[in-house]
Amino acid sequence: MxxxxxxxxxxxxxxxLAGLLVGVTSxxxxxxxxxxxxLPSSSSTFSQGPIAQIVEENVELIxxxxxxxxxxxxxxxxxxxxxxxxxxxxxxxxxxxxxWFRAKFPSPRPGVLxxxxxxxxxxxxxxxxxxxxxxxxxxxxxxxxxxxxxGSVRGFATQGCGAACHEDLRDPFTYAAPSKEEVSQNSYFxxxxxxxxxxxxxxxxxxxxxxxxxxxxxxxxxxxxPKIADLKEQGVFLDQWHWRASRGGPMGVxxxxxxxxxxxxxxxxxxxxxxxxxxxxxxxxxxxxxxTGIAALRWEDVxxxxxxxxxxxxLAADTMKDFDPDYAWKEGDVIxxxxxxxxxxxxxxxxxxSSWNDGWWTVEMRRAMDTGNPDDKAFTPNRxxxxxxxxxxxxxxxxWHYVTFPYTLSLTQLADIQGRFFSGDEPNWTSVPESxxxxxxxxxxxxxxxxxxxxxxxxxxxxDSRSCSSCHSEEQVSKLAVGLELRGERExxxxxxxxxxxxxxxxxxxxxxxxxxx
Amino acid sequence: MEGIFDNGTAWxxxxxxxxxGSSILVLIAAVLRLxxxxxxxxxGIDASLASGTLVVFxxxxxxxxxxxxxxxxxxxxxxxxxxxxxxxxxNKTMFATYGILALVVLLLVRxxxxxxxxxxxxxxxxxxxxxxxxxxxxxxxxxLGGEAGLLGTVLDPVWRVLNVETxxxxxxxxxxxAGLLAVIVAGVxxxxxxxxxxxxxxxxxxx
Numbered sequence: 001m002x003x004x005x006x007x008x009x010x011x012x013x014x015x016x017l018a019g020l021l022v023g024v025t026s027x028x029x030x031x032x033x034x035x036x037x038x039l040p041s042s043s044s045t046f047s048q049g050p051i052a053q054i055v056e057e058n059v060e061l062i063x064x065x066x067x068x069x070x071x072x073x074x075x076x077x078x079x080x081x082x083x084x085x086x087x088x089x090x091x092x093x094x095x096x097x098x099x100w101f102r103a104k105f106p107s108p109r110p111g112v113l114x115x116x117x118x119x120x121x122x123x124x125x126x127x128x129x130x131x132x133x134x135x136x137x138x139x140x141x142x143x144x145x146x147x148x149x150x151g152s153v154r155g156f157a158t159q160g161c162g163a164a165c166h167e168d169l170r171d172p173f174t175y176a177a178p179s180k181e182e183v184s185q186n187s188y189f190x191x192x193x194x195x196x197x198x199x200x201x202x203x204x205x206x207x208x209x210x211x212x213x214x215x216x217x218x219x220x221x222x223x224x225x226p227k228i229a230d231l232k233e234q235g236v237f238l239d240q241w242h243w244r245a246s247r248g249g250p251m252g253v254x255x256x257x258x259x260x261x262x263x264x265x266x267x268x269x270x271x272x273x274x275x276x277x278x279x280x281x282x283x284x285x286x287x288x289x290x291x292t293g294i295a296a297l298r299w300e301d302v303x304x305x306x307x308x309x310x311x312x313x314x315l316a317a318d319t320m321k322d323f324d325p326d327y328a329w330k331e332g333d334v335i336x337x338x339x340x341x342x343x344x345x346x347x348x349x350x351x352x353x354s355s356w357n358d359g360w361w362t363v364e365m366r367r368a369m370d371t372g373n374p375d376d377k378a379f380t381p382n383r384x385x386x387x388x389x390x391x392x393x394x395x396x397x398x399x400w401h402y403v404t405f406p407y408t409l410s411l412t413q414l415a416d417i418q419g420r421f422f423s424g425d426e427p428n429w430t431s432v433p434e435s436x437x438x439x440x441x442x443x444x445x446x447x448x449x450x451x452x453x454x455x456x457x458x459x460x461x462x463x464d465s466r467s468c469s470s471c472h473s474e475e476q477v478s479k480l481a482v483g484l485e486l487r488g489e490r491e492x493x494x495x496x497x498x499x500x501x502x503x504x505x506x507x508x509x510x511x512x513x514x515x516x517x518x
Numbered sequence: 519m520e521g522i523f524d525n526g527t528a529w530x531x532x533x534x535x536x537x538x539g540s541s542i543l544v545l546i547a548a549v550l551r552l553x554x555x556x557x558x559x560x561x562g563i564d565a566s567l568a569s570g571t572l573v574v575f576x577x578x579x580x581x582x583x584x585x586x587x588x589x590x591x592x593x594x595x596x597x598x599x600x601x602x603x604x605x606x607x608x609n610k611t612m613f614a615t616y617g618i619l620a621l622v623v624l625l626l627v628r629x630x631x632x633x634x635x636x637x638x639x640x641x642x643x644x645x646x647x648x649x650x651x652x653x654x655x656x657x658x659x660x661x662l663g664g665e666a667g668l669l670g671t672v673l674d675p676v677w678r679v680l681n682v683e684t685x686x687x688x689x690x691x692x693x694x695x696a697g698l699l700a701v702i703v704a705g706v707x708x709x710x711x712x713x714x715x716x717x718x719x720x721x722x723x724x725x
Contacts, residue, residue: 453599456607473668479685483605490605490687494612501616505651509623512644516631 073172075133076482077441080394082108084478086402088389089436092419093427094369094411099379099419100427101241102364103144105402105439107393109305110356111142112313114246117276117283118299119333124276124283126337130397132172137303138395141246144363147238147259148377148409149386153202154212156238158460158467159450160388160406163202164238164259165399167446168217170197173399174444178217187222188261199263203447204236213451213462220261228261232374236260239377243352243363247272250314251340254350254365258375266375268345275315275339280325285339287312288321296333309356315339346373361391379419381412389439402439405469438474443481526594527667534587534663538656540580541617544624545653547572548646551636570636573649574628580652581621588614605687610662612688617655624648 077084088105115128116139128139147164149156155163171177180196183189189196198217205228206219220228231237240263242255248271256266275285287294292312301307312319315336323335342348349371353364370378377385388406411419420432450461450468460466468477483490551569558565592601592611601607627635627645635641657673664671665684677684 453597454603456596456600456604458597471668476665476668476685479683480604480606483686484603487603487605491608494608494687498612498615501612502619505616505619505623505648508647508651509627509644512640512642512647513627515640516638 073132073174073444074485075400076443076485077394077400080134082394084482085438085440085474087436088391088402088404088439089434090389090417091429091432091434092409092411092417093422093429093432094379094419095422095424095427097369098366099369099411100364100366101146102362102427102429102432103389103391104360104362105144105391105393106360107142107356107391108359109138109394110245110307110309110361111138111140111393111395112245112249112307112309112356113139113302113336114141114244115139115337116297116302117335117337119296119329119331121331124281124335126276127334128337128395130172132398133396133400135395135397138305139302140392140395140397141244141249142361143242143244143392143401144361144389145240145242145391146387146389147240149238150235150377150383151386152234152236153238153386154204155202155447155461155464156388157386157406158464159447160386160468161390161403162442162445162447162450162468164200165442165446166198166201166215166217167444167448168198169399170199174446176448182218186218186220188220188224191222192225192228193262195262200238200259201261201263202236202238202259204231205261211462213447215447232260235377237375239375241350241365241367243350243354243365244272245354245361246314246336247338248340248343249352249354249363251316251342252351252353253343253348254352256347256349256367256376264375266346266349266373268347269341269343270347271343272338272340275335275337282325283323283335283337285315285320286323286327286335287315287319291321292319295327296329296335299332299334302334316341346371346375349373349376379411383410384413384415385409387417389437391439399442399444401441403442404437404439405467405474407435407437440474440478441481442478443485445477445481445484449484526590530587530590530595531663533583533590534660537580537583537587537617538660540576540583541621541653541656544573544576544580544621544649547576548649552642552646570633573645574625577621577625577628577649577652580656581618581625584614584618584621584656588618606662606666606685609684609688610659610666613655613658613662617652617659620648620652620655624652 086106088103091100091102093100093102113128115126117124118127119125127137128135130140134140147156147161151157153163167174167176168178171179178198183196183198189198201217203213203215206215206217207224208214208219237258237260240257240259242257243249244255248255251271253271255270258264258266275283277284287296289295294312297307297313307313313336316339320339350365350367352366355362367376369380379385385408386406387409388404390401390403392401407416409415409417409419411421417435418433420427422428422431445455449455451458455461457466457468457471460471472480547569551566551573554566554569556564556566588611591607591614592598596604596607601611624645627641627648631638631641635645661671661673661677662684682688
């Protein structure tokens, strides 16, 4: 006698109902558990911990699944308590001679400190360096930067900075960064650039594979130097304005750079130098107690972010003197690892003014509309430019920044950002239109990714025909980017989820058939 | 792969809309068939019989367009490489397989047991459950498509309530959300079974 035959009709109904309820509920819980197991490791509290956890917990998983994303390059803004998107605004004014950009962007703390030398155990130890995600103790300066293109750089009008953002940029950008040894073996980098790392470059600077967009860092050799020079002369490069809260900001200057084969500094001298003598292992400069009242900052103040923005926190002519090794240095004394100097040449074209208040930076940058320098883009009326912005906060460098989609800028023509003419030497910002944009964390959505088959919009990128904003919102693209970064973790439960769902469906049907009375 | 700019999106939208529309029709018809008393005439038509027929007809149409939507979605719109790496499209394919499987099972049950299945509580429950599952799967699929296209969907409030991130891996963030879903579905099943224990829904002999 079967079980069904042993049970009375009423008991069979109850059994059927209970079975269905248990089946459906169990299926849902199994599915949920499978999905929950894919939750990313993330923490709202900053430390290197969450990043290390991701590496330790998932590196094997990645190998199993064969994903190409390296987990030791992963950190997302939520790990240090920041959102995936932030609002920013820009104003542009000109007086016929000079042009001004005034940006506002949020930063939870004024990142005016870069790397530092800390007196520990009788030695000066370096603290702070470019690293994955937010640098320990936030010892990496805040920055605001933008690229200007006059229509000569392929891919920029549609993809913005994505055209200069490649997976093989210097470590720790992504998994594909070449080593110093590899870079040194490239004849262009070894003999022409004399560099051992890779930085932003535009696709046209490389010898492409099957098509113009199919490029990599090593698609260039010494014999391409004339071609690069020709492109530069034709104006095929991005003009980069680069405000640094530590390395220039305090002196009222902004870095002036350009991107073609590399992220190059303009001709001349930068506003900063390294404050460390490798031979003596000592700083070169220190705070001048006679001018500032201190010889060094204190480590506990750095940790507590107890920095007086109106006081001495940077080394420059008005705050420093030559380092005195015989000074009575105390454990925990801190000296900036960079000192500021007066920039020269085309590198000194951009002056700046900045202030941090209530969680927001306001940065003004000013430059001659036409510097006459070959490494700058001249701003002329009746012309439309492409422009895209980025900023760094919370001790981040490298790719851990917020970027915007590309926008148009014009002084007289219809554009996303409209320059306002004024007479005089200082714009009245209250009368200058303010354009507000959403900046987003781009993850590892590099040029190589967005032109690959894994990116559904790749045909448009390859054809240089549509902007990323035609398919994505900023919020969506940042979530997709994070999803790609964490897909190993998030998708780990996919097979189980899939099978559980399918089994659940079949199970319900089979239960119904087995329990039938007719 | 080039399809996205060669009308791939249009073809997928058309086929997916027909799939989802048919699926919703199947769901509604199956539930109506459950509640309508046999022999209930509406403007000269046996509403019970018509509902049962719509379930079958709609399922055949939905299955046909579901397959077409899969083909146009994976190979003409997104490309296989993208479909298999982006969570949002993986969600879509997963729910599509749920929907297709439910449709296949529904049609198999109907083919095997014929209209007489409505006389048996177990078979009826399984049959209607398949109709509900494929309808929900189709609705989720359409919603994800709307999210992918930045169009938004009518299910947005549902995703917000459940705290589900549609661009992510459809991860249920808390056990509470999973429990909520379980309670909802269990409640639906309980209602179905409760209705089956009453007279009306069990007396029809044709579908």
